[in-house]
Amino acid sequence: MERFERADRLKALPPYLFAEIDRKKAEVKAKGVDIIDLGVGDPDLPTPPHIVEALQKAAADSRYHHYPSYSGLKAFNEAVARFYKRRFDVDLDPATEVITLIGSKEGIAHLPLAYINPGDLALVPSPAYPVYDVAVAFCGGERHVMDLTEEHGFLPDLPKIPAQQLDRAKLMFINYPNNPTAATADLHFFKEIASMAEWHNFLVAHDAAYSELFFDGEAPPSFLQTPGGKDVAIEFGSLSKTYNMTGWRIGYAVGNKDAIAALGKVKSNIDSGAFDAVQAAGIAALDSSQDCVAENRLVFQERRDVLLAGLSKLGLSARKPTATFYVWIKTPEGVSSAGMAGALLSQCGIVTTPGNGFGAPGEGYIRMALTVPAPRIEEALARMAKLSL
Numbered sequence: 001m002e003r004f005e006r007a008d009r010l011k012a013l014p015p016y017l018f019a020e021i022d023r024k025k026a027e028v029k030a031k032g033v034d035i036i037d038l039g040v041g042d043p044d045l046p047t048p049p050h051i052v053e054a055l056q057k058a059a060a061d062s063r064y065h066h067y068p069s070y071s072g073l074k075a076f077n078e079a080v081a082r083f084y085k086r087r088f089d090v091d092l093d094p095a096t097e098v099i100t101l102i103g104s105k106e107g108i109a110h111l112p113l114a115y116i117n118p119g120d121l122a123l124v125p126s127p128a129y130p131v132y133d134v135a136v137a138f139c140g141g142e143r144h145v146m147d148l149t150e151e152h153g154f155l156p157d158l159p160k161i162p163a164q165q166l167d168r169a170k171l172m173f174i175n176y177p178n179n180p181t182a183a184t185a186d187l188h189f190f191k192e193i194a195s196m197a198e199w200h201n202f203l204v205a206h207d208a209a210y211s212e213l214f215f216d217g218e219a220p221p222s223f224l225q226t227p228g229g230k231d232v233a234i235e236f237g238s239l240s241k242t243y244n245m246t247g248w249r250i251g252y253a254v255g256n257k258d259a260i261a262a263l264g265k266v267k268s269n270i271d272s273g274a275f276d277a278v279q280a281a282g283i284a285a286l287d288s289s290q291d292c293v294a295e296n297r298l299v300f301q302e303r304r305d306v307l308l309a310g311l312s313k314l315g316l317s318a319r320k321p322t323a324t325f326y327v328w329i330k331t332p333e334g335v336s337s338a339g340m341a342g343a344l345l346s347q348c349g350i351v352t353t354p355g356n357g358f359g360a361p362g363e364g365y366i367r368m369a370l371t372v373p374a375p376r377i378e379e380a381l382a383r384m385a386k387l388s389l
């Protein structure tokens, strides 16, 4: 019994997925096992030097030592708008259609506070990044789960959502390129969602954290490229995965100006923005040559190819991802997600994420992250050859 009784919203929560995996990993590590960590989605590569140098310079500038502006540094929001124009040919007003975030997770977690009253409904995909579901739950909101299944290319089966739920819904979360399934969505799919949102009057929150991590030259679209996209959607972006900046805590939301203002109002009552010097480094990241991003893609693409070739030799089935740094692997017949992840850890010293940790429809899969060098992936595959399930 804890001395101070926790609020119901905390009591209702399962332990944060990655905290639980960290605990099991520490147990195996304590036994002296050389762990190969394909668990958490944090790139092993360093932030490119020109971005680090921009921070060093900005950190020494006393103009940046004060409270940041609530909506973000004007120059950062303008850099995001330039990036959207260049990359997606989408026009954004940096003053009203862009807001700086302390990492996109922060914005995603705060958005439901702006729109969800107790008992309101949100449409949430599963398996998924756990933050959508938890953030809605924290507001007392109900969730209609949209199952992502392999038969549907891990896209929500839209006609299956009851019309009544669509009418009740105030918010829909989607995420493409997708974590954990590595699926991508095209503009046709976004268009379908946009017209549903227009008709049933809900806000679409698109998490585009992996938009720049694509392979084989196929650049995924922005939801805002959809005609009318800006009328119904807010899109979350992050510098974390694109520029190996997970620790820096810098991201943004763009799109519908009412949604941006509502999120800004929540934030101004909770946080005081991202360090201006980090925003200055973010400007350097967005405005400089994007060669470092192209190099990153090649590194992950090579790792993907090594892993997929090895998995197929081992008789394990996985779709070849065209984006993200994840591989979503089907467990062999009769083996559960937890059973497979547990065996990989105890027999091979390999950390993976059990698919059901992202929601019940993820049962029967495990996720591997391509966040270790290719030779370590080879080593993991060699160990897996001796795996007995």
Ligand SMILES: *Cc1c(COP(=O)(O)O)cnc(C)c1O
Pocket: 041, 102, 103, 104, 105, 106, 129, 175, 179, 207, 209, 237, 238, 239, 240, 241, 246, 249, 250, 251
């Ligand atoms: C990594 C990740 C994020 C969070 O990125 P930050 O900008 O670092 O907060 C958001 N969504 C998904 C799906 C992610 O995997």
